[in-house]
Amino acid sequence: MNLILLSDNDFTGHNLAVLRDERRVKHILGVHRADVGDTLKVGLVNDKVGEGTITAIKDCSVTLSVALTSPPPIPSNVRLILALPRPPMLKRILQTISTLGIKELVLLQSSRVDKSYWQTPQLNELKIREELILGLEQARDTVLPQISFAKRFRPFVEDSLIDFVGTEQGFVAHPYARQSSPHNIEAPCVIAIGPEGGFLDKEVDEFSRRGFTGISLGERILRVETAVTYLLGRFSNNVTNSSMATAGLK
Incomplete structure (x- = not known):
């Protein structure tokens, strides 16, 4: 602390x-x-x-x-879309994004997300706040991230994604994308990261049709919590000044 x-x-x-x-x-x-x-x-x-x-x-x-x-530390310039991970991993990720200065996170349903994950007590408002507080205490930050839920993939992508991204650049991380992940991006941007096993190809296509650039993290298939940390570090000059992308990683 x-x-x-x-x-x-x-x-x-x-x-x-x-x-x-x-x-x-x-x-x-x-x-x-x-x-x-x-x-x-x-x-x-x-x-x-x-x-x-x-x-x-x-x-x-x-x-x-x-x-x-x-004032508290400068927030990250990344906003994050994340396929809802397994409950034990979710706890660690909430602390991580809070520590690294992410201020807006959408937890998303996708085909490879077990729907039972939405029933976990870890999604209770007080439980989420506890994990975010731990991350803030670690980083000497005070501003709580805003967490929202998108329990249906298609309605979110079709009805909400464009408004969420606005004029910012969007990236979708996918193990088989041809373009390598960029780094040291200073402008605000959006990153989407998939569940264990990654987004389905048709889900990646939905992001791509809405202007998202597919990016790869290399040959190694990473766990979601590792991918989050890796991307936030790579997208910025330091881990508190990042960008947001959409990714599907194992």
Whole structure:
């Protein structure tokens, strides 16, 4: 936890926050080994970052005097479309995209996505928020990504995709695409990544008909979580300044 992330509910006064939940209190006392008078990096959800000075520790709570002075890190210029992965992998991916500065993610149904995945408790709003918070704390960021669901492939592609992409460039990653993945793209763009086994050819064609460029990540077939990290790093000069593409990877 590189940043103690605060919510409005933590504040008892204008600049005074009291933390009572076990996770953050345990981390502050057990990992940071902080005491009264120590200063920690803090941030307010969807707001600024700064410092919090511990003014009291008692009754399993930590009180901080907070000064929020700086904007959060610059977000990635990538927006992501991702075929809904298996629930255990989804948890890790949510943390990853949050850490890397992705601020908009569409989880998409495709032919190779088991429909039972949509029933997982991991898609509960609170569960999603927990994973995103962990990613923000890692990166010292405060701005929560926006997650939306497209439970039917064709309606999303036919009715929503063009509006989602707008004037940005779109890429669809596919193991058998001829063009190699570009790198160091600074302009905003969209990346779509498929499920285990990749998008079907007809699904790739649907993206291509709407202006998406097919790209390959090379001869090796990657897991989805690996492909996400690889693409976000490759598309930008650094991992916080990326682009978005559509990909089907194993």
